[in-house]
Amino acid sequence: MLSFDDLGFLGSGLRRPECVACTAAGAIWVSHALPEGGGGVARLLPDGSLQPLLARAGMPGDFMPNGWSMAPDGSFLIANLGESGGAWRLLPDGACEPVLTEVDGLRLPSVNFVHRAEDGVLWISVSTWRAPRDRAFHRDVADGFVIRMPDPADPASARIVADGLGYANEVKVDPSGTWLYANETMARRVSRWKLTERGLGPRETVADYLDGVFPDGFEFDAEGGIWCASVMSNRVVRVAPDGSQSVVLEDCDPAEVETAMAHWRDGTFDRTYMNLGAARRLRNVASITFGGPDLKTAYLGSLAGDSLVTFRSPVAGAKPPHWHF
Incomplete structure (x- = not known):
């Protein structure tokens, strides 16, 4: 397991750097919220300074950037965690426009993540219908869902394709293009569905996470593993292709973690x-x-930090869909 001596910290002055993406050209982009509300993304320059790209017009008043994906045209597809919800496109000039604000005739609540797959299809996760979303911080609440939007320019193409999830978090198509994976934070598991011509097959449990792991974001590696970031326990866990788990990094008080687990168990x-x-x-x-260059530098986003945590991984990451943007 890594120690603090193995870690580096990149950047300063970030606010709620929840989601991070890197490209082959060396760009590092990260979520960047503003204390008074609003925000967008920021590019981290080699010296650690920030080059913000903030939403300046068109966004809802409670816009809070959460999980996002890069698009080939240089725009960013961003989940709005504010209660007005929806998925939004942030353009390079700071203009913001809606991508999806309702599905099946219902207005979208807080949206957690927008994933643009290799084929251009958007996969959008919504943790819960409940507002505020804290009302879904219970193991017996499972109303999260995933939307498939095959045409990013046509909101009418969007459909709910998976529901009944225990606080749906990050959702991504795997490098083979065969499976859709999702972390379920309050169910404390990673699930997957086989992609079909009509949408998705039945849900499969890939792994029930170790005690103390409340999964948020994840990424695939080049050997078929899944690296999960756990809020609360500050753990990074690798799920091997056979489903076994190993803790790569953690920063927590074991007694506090056990207390939290007891409260999770009793609701x-x-x-x-x-x-x-x-x-x-x-x-x-x-x-x-x-x-x-070798996809072996890991970057960790966080909810409360002002910089990114970095470390060298023994296993390379898989190339993400935006790698050559």
Whole structure:
């Protein structure tokens, strides 16, 4: 397991750097919220300074950038975690426009993640219909869902293709293009569905996570593994192709983690426990991605940090769909 001596910290002045993406050209982009509301993304320059791209017009008043994907035209497809919800496109000039604000005739609530797959299809995860979303911080609440949007320019093409999820979080198509994977934070598992011509096959459990793991973001590696970032316990866990799990990194108090698990089991878990990791050095890690020329530099996003955590991985990451953008 890695120690703090193995870690680096990149950048400063970031706010809620929840989601990170890297490209082959060396670009590092990260979510960047503003304290007064709004925000967008920021590019981290080699010296660690920020080059923000903020939404300046067209966005809802409670716009809060969460999980996002890059598009080939240089825009960003962003999930709005604010209660007005929806998926939005942030253009290079700062203009913001809606991508999807309703599905099946229902207005979308807070949206967690937008994933643009290799074929251009958008996969959008919504953690819960409940507002505020904290009301879904219970193991017996399972109303999260995933939307498939085959034509990003046509909201009418969007359909809910998976539901009944225990707080749906990041969702991604695997490198083979065969499976859709999703982390379910409150169900504490990673699930997958086989892609079919009509949408998705039945849900399969890839792994029930170790005690103390509340999964948020994840990424694939070149050997078929899944790297998961766990809020609360500040853990990075690798799920091997055979489903076995190993803790790569953690920053938590074991007693606090066990207390949180007890509250999860008896249905009294709430944001107090979810935020335990924010007071520690890794600041509630929320996502992981791989970059660098060999795709062996890992970058961790977080909910409460002001920089990215980095370390060298023994395994290269898989090339993401945006790698050559």
